[in-house]
Amino acid sequence: MHSKTVEIGVGLFVALGLAALLMLAMKVSNLAELTTPDGYQLSARFDNIGGLKVRSPVTMGGVRVGRVVGIEFDDHTYEAVVQFSVNPRYSRIPLDTSASIFTAGLLGEQYISLDAGGDEAFMTDGGEITLTQSAIVLEQVIGQFLYNKAAEGGS
Amino acid sequence: MIGLLRGFGRTALSIFERLGRGTIFLLYVLAGTPGLALRPSLVIAQVWSVGVRSLVITVVSGVFVGMVLGLQGYNTLVDFGAEESLGVVVALSLVRELGPVVAALLFAGRAGSALTAEIGLMKATEQLDGMEMMAVDPLSRVVAPRFVAGVISMPLLAAMFSAVGVLGGYFVGVGLLGVDEGAFWSQMQSKVDVYDDVLNGVIKSVAFGVVVTWIAVFEGYDSIPTSEGVSKATTRTVVHSSLAVLGLDFVLTALMFN
Numbered sequence: 339m340h341s342k343t344v345e346i347g348v349g350l351f352v353a354l355g356l357a358a359l360l361m362l363a364m365k366v367s368n369l370a371e372l373t374t375p376d377g378y379q380l381s382a383r384f385d386n387i388g389g390l391k392v393r394s395p396v397t398m399g400g401v402r403v404g405r406v407v408g409i410e411f412d413d414h415t416y417e418a419v420v421q422f423s424v425n426p427r428y429s430r431i432p433l434d435t436s437a438s439i440f441t442a443g444l445l446g447e448q449y450i451s452l453d454a455g456g457d458e459a460f461m462t463d464g465g466e467i468t469l470t471q472s473a474i475v476l477e478q479v480i481g482q483f484l485y486n487k488a489a490e491g492g493s
Numbered sequence: 494m495i496g497l498l499r500g501f502g503r504t505a506l507s508i509f510e511r512l513g514r515g516t517i518f519l520l521y522v523l524a525g526t527p528g529l530a531l532r533p534s535l536v537i538a539q540v541w542s543v544g545v546r547s548l549v550i551t552v553v554s555g556v557f558v559g560m561v562l563g564l565q566g567y568n569t570l571v572d573f574g575a576e577e578s579l580g581v582v583v584a585l586s587l588v589r590e591l592g593p594v595v596a597a598l599l600f601a602g603r604a605g606s607a608l609t610a611e612i613g614l615m616k617a618t619e620q621l622d623g624m625e626m627m628a629v630d631p632l633s634r635v636v637a638p639r640f641v642a643g644v645i646s647m648p649l650l651a652a653m654f655s656a657v658g659v660l661g662g663y664f665v666g667v668g669l670l671g672v673d674e675g676a677f678w679s680q681m682q683s684k685v686d687v688y689d690d691v692l693n694g695v696i697k698s699v700a701f702g703v704v705v706t707w708i709a710v711f712e713g714y715d716s717i718p719t720s721e722g723v724s725k726a727t728t729r730t731v732v733h734s735s736l737a738v739l740g741l742d743f744v745l746t747a748l749m750f751n
Contacts, residue, residue, distance in 0.1 A: 352540075354548075358656035
């Protein structure tokens, strides 16, 4: 009797522990996201990607459609090449879509925003987005603003 | 002057001697673990007393730590209009640090001290000697099951601590303070990584389980067989294993999340 209670208790304990681990993996962390199909890959070239990172979100109309999977620097054109995968559900991205790097909030993380064009043909795996707008680097903007102010004051 | 030097030397030598004895002891215990596969009931009984009976204190502490994190995190984040990140704050601090560390400290206090006192009293009442007389190896019969049970229980307890802590943070953040539920979970899921955060937390808790249980069984086995000796050994277990957990946590954090 006693050893039976002990065994049931230990079984319950181990099951609870594993359930907690499973909850941490599935509900708290990104395992569910990692295991979903990768979708198709697109790339885009930017002059400056700012603080974009691998696994940053890719959005369209504010909805997350994919994530960045790779960032490289092309030392022939001196541009950053960003590879990102798009969920296969969103297969109707026009060829003349443009990509910009925006910041979520004033100090938030950076993400790629895609703006659909009007082309009838759609992007396929390995496609490249040619219309791009670089990240806005806050220091440059402030520097420019100060420079303009100084120029105004001088005249 | 010479006396001072001699005192230093004696202390250093005794520390190294204890470390060496502890390591040899651990090797003997590890050598005794394969035999446990034939007698799993020994381990199960110890998982009951070491793990299951630490469950209540671990889970209750986890809920409260999570709730406090939710409250304090909210107060800080709301100034920046970033209260949606509350889920990330709660989950990352629990999974990476607080879960393994606080669960290990509780484990040292609740289970480690009991292990030391039990083994120490067995030694003081000459039960261990009696076993040896009957050609039963106390290391593989008494110590090894307790060691294995501790190493099994600790990661499970830490995982439960983190899980209920996240739920506690959810209860305070979403239930009481009105953080958006979707943002709470989705930000958490996008920022917490399975391998970098959850798996490293589990590795930490396994390491703490080994260290705390090792110190506990060694102190018990090595205690002076008097009531005073056992009481000192029990105190040492709690103090040393808490310090070891905190020190080891720093080293592991520096290695994992630099």
